[in-house]
Amino acid sequence: MTELKKPIVWTIAGSDSGGGAGIQADLATFNDFAVHGCSVVTALTAQNSVAVTAIAVTDTDHVRAEMSTLSDDLPAQAIKLGMLANSEIIGAVVEQLSWLNVPVVCDPVLMASSGRPLLDEAARGGLLHQLFPCCTLITPNIPEAEMLTGLVASKPGDIEQMAAQLLSSGTKAVLIKGGHSSFSGQYSDSADRYCCDYFSDGQQSFWLQGDLIDNDNNHGSGCTLASAITALLGQGYPLEDAVCVGKFYITEGIVAGQRLGQGHGPIGHQGFPSKLGQLPRLFKSYPDTLASSLPKEVAKLGLYPVVDSVAWIARLLPLGVKTIQLRVKDLQGEALSAEVAAAVELAKQHDARLYINDYWQLAIEHGAYGVHLGQEDLDDASVEAIAQAGLRLGVSTHCWSELCRAHAIAPSYIAIGPIYDTTTKQMRFGPQGLEQLTQWLEVLQPGYPVVAIGGIDYTRAKLVQQTGVGSIALVSAITQAEDWQGATEALLALVGAGSGAPSQ
Numbered sequence: 001m002t003e004l005k006k007p008i009v010w011t012i013a014g015s016d017s018g019g020g021a022g023i024q025a026d027l028a029t030f031n032d033f034a035v036h037g038c039s040v041v042t043a044l045t046a047q048n049s050v051a052v053t054a055i056a057v058t059d060t061d062h063v064r065a066e067m068s069t070l071s072d073d074l075p076a077q078a079i080k081l082g083m084l085a086n087s088e089i090i091g092a093v094v095e096q097l098s099w100l101n102v103p104v105v106c107d108p109v110l111m112a113s114s115g116r117p118l119l120d121e122a123a124r125g126g127l128l129h130q131l132f133p134c135c136t137l138i139t140p141n142i143p144e145a146e147m148l149t150g151l152v153a154s155k156p157g158d159i160e161q162m163a164a165q166l167l168s169s170g171t172k173a174v175l176i177k178g179g180h181s182s183f184s185g186q187y188s189d190s191a192d193r194y195c196c197d198y199f200s201d202g203q204q205s206f207w208l209q210g211d212l213i214d215n216d217n218n219h220g221s222g223c224t225l226a227s228a229i230t231a232l233l234g235q236g237y238p239l240e241d242a243v244c245v246g247k248f249y250i251t252e253g254i255v256a257g258q259r260l261g262q263g264h265g266p267i268g269h270q271g272f273p274s275k276l277g278q279l280p281r282l283f284k285s286y287p288d289t290l291a292s293s294l295p296k297e298v299a300k301l302g303l304y305p306v307v308d309s310v311a312w313i314a315r316l317l318p319l320g321v322k323t324i325q326l327r328v329k330d331l332q333g334e335a336l337s338a339e340v341a342a343a344v345e346l347a348k349q350h351d352a353r354l355y356i357n358d359y360w361q362l363a364i365e366h367g368a369y370g371v372h373l374g375q376e377d378l379d380d381a382s383v384e385a386i387a388q389a390g391l392r393l394g395v396s397t398h399c400w401s402e403l404c405r406a407h408a409i410a411p412s413y414i415a416i417g418p419i420y421d422t423t424t425k426q427m428r429f430g431p432q433g434l435e436q437l438t439q440w441l442e443v444l445q446p447g448y449p450v451v452a453i454g455g456i457d458y459t460r461a462k463l464v465q466q467t468g469v470g471s472i473a474l475v476s477a478i479t480q481a482e483d484w485q486g487a488t489e490a491l492l493a494l495v496g497a498g499s500g501a502p503s504q
Helices: 022-032 062-071 088-099 122-134 142-149 154-165 221-232 239-255 311-321 333-349 360-366 384-387 400-409 433-444 458-465 482-493
Strands: 010-017 036-047 052-057 078-081 104-105 174-176 194-200 205-211 282-283 302-307 323-326 353-356 370-373 393-399 413-414 452-455 470-472
Touching: 010 062, 010 221, 010 323, 022 052, 022 221, 036 062, 052 482, 062 088, 078 221, 088 122, 104 122, 104 221, 122 142, 142 154, 154 194, 154 205, 174 458, 194 239, 194 384, 205 239, 205 384, 205 400, 221 239, 239 400, 282 393, 282 400, 302 311, 302 452, 302 482, 311 323, 311 333, 333 353, 333 360, 353 393, 360 370, 360 384, 384 393, 393 400, 400 413, 400 433, 413 433, 433 452, 433 458, 458 482, 470 482
Parallel strands: 010 036, 010 078, 078 104, 302 323, 302 470, 323 353, 353 370, 370 393, 393 413, 413 452, 452 470
Antiparallel strands: 036 052, 174 194, 194 205, 205 282
16 A cells, blocks of 8 residues: 655755754644655754854855755755845745745744844845745734834734735735734733734735733744644645644644743644644634624534425424524525524424524524524624524534634534535535544534534444534435435434533
8 A cells, every 4th residue: 555645845944053943943843744844954043042142154055955956856845934044045045936836935034033133134125026926925923024014013904004015025925923013902802812913815814813822932933833834735725724723833832832941942842733722713804802602502413404494394303303404595585584483483392403594684583593604604694693682603614714713703513514525505615524524623622512514424424423523414315315204213313313402
């Protein structure tokens, strides 16, 4: 049996003799994400946790030789750029990148943590005008973004303006790290407890919020974030997902940072992130309020049929189904309102949990148990109104960035899919599979009830249940079965009806 090769990623950066940043941090991060790391060393620093005492810049021809030799045998699937030392090395790297068609993440290292400048003004110009147009993503912190743009970050809008200006340099995307911000408490009732980073690619933008960790042992955080994103891009992750998981990883790392010498210690390298408490929250605009307090859901919703009519609800609830979703696509106006009202009444008669798909206003009007929303629906729905009405809210997710957006809302449950290929609806995401489901369950449970959905029939439900997921949603496995009653009874026996009695 042929073993799959690890993705190969490069780091082009300086060496940190103290082991906390630079090449050393990059390679430790690559190892955590199961990619093979190659290194092009641009400079040797003499540093410890207190100071940088000397820097020996690598000869430019030697940097070229490092890159050329790697290209011949170990070509990169993604490249991370860190300390590039001077204009000549920047030019050599640009030459190499000009014929490589791989993702490039640049952490524009302008000064050491101690405040020592690491690039002169001419080299900074090389970053802006030569290097950034070759980059998939640049990851400056706020002081670096201020130096590169000449702007000052005194409010969130300034950071958004900085990102727009940096995008005009030619980079495909920008992530401005907010750990150095000093304005957060002025713009949010709780922002002093959080660190907010801003991402934009010119088409979409969002803020990533994580808890502000009270630990000054955070040496190497910038290098580590960029190398984590690079490793994930090398594995084929979409950029927005790589950014979210990178933020997740770095937050866990700062929590685990330890003091080793007399100064700030390095962050920890803990493997692929998995702790819900450090999962970032994704917001489309700067988060200025706390999430609405939605009602909690039971840990296990059990079998969760998704049906398109009250007629199906009337068939399934008498069989013992306790969680069901009404997804109506062919009714409008009074007919739709009447359908929702009838479904709510049936659910109350059978003491069942009824979620209304999409139509949150009608769910509130008729007193439904809950609402289920897709990611697109979140743009227009009022989560605050749903919470104030006392309704539960379930949210669909298909990738890491959507998971982070759902986490920002703190919904009553999170649905993950499609687990398998599905013909029920057109999807822009491929099947997640059981391995990905298991990874997400490790993060989410028991903090959130999780629903698995997409392409699941009785045979597959047996496999899905083995992951430990608390609920399995099905559509065609019931509604298109020759013996829908027998299929439902068999699935109920396998999956169960969920835990706890619904409270309407």
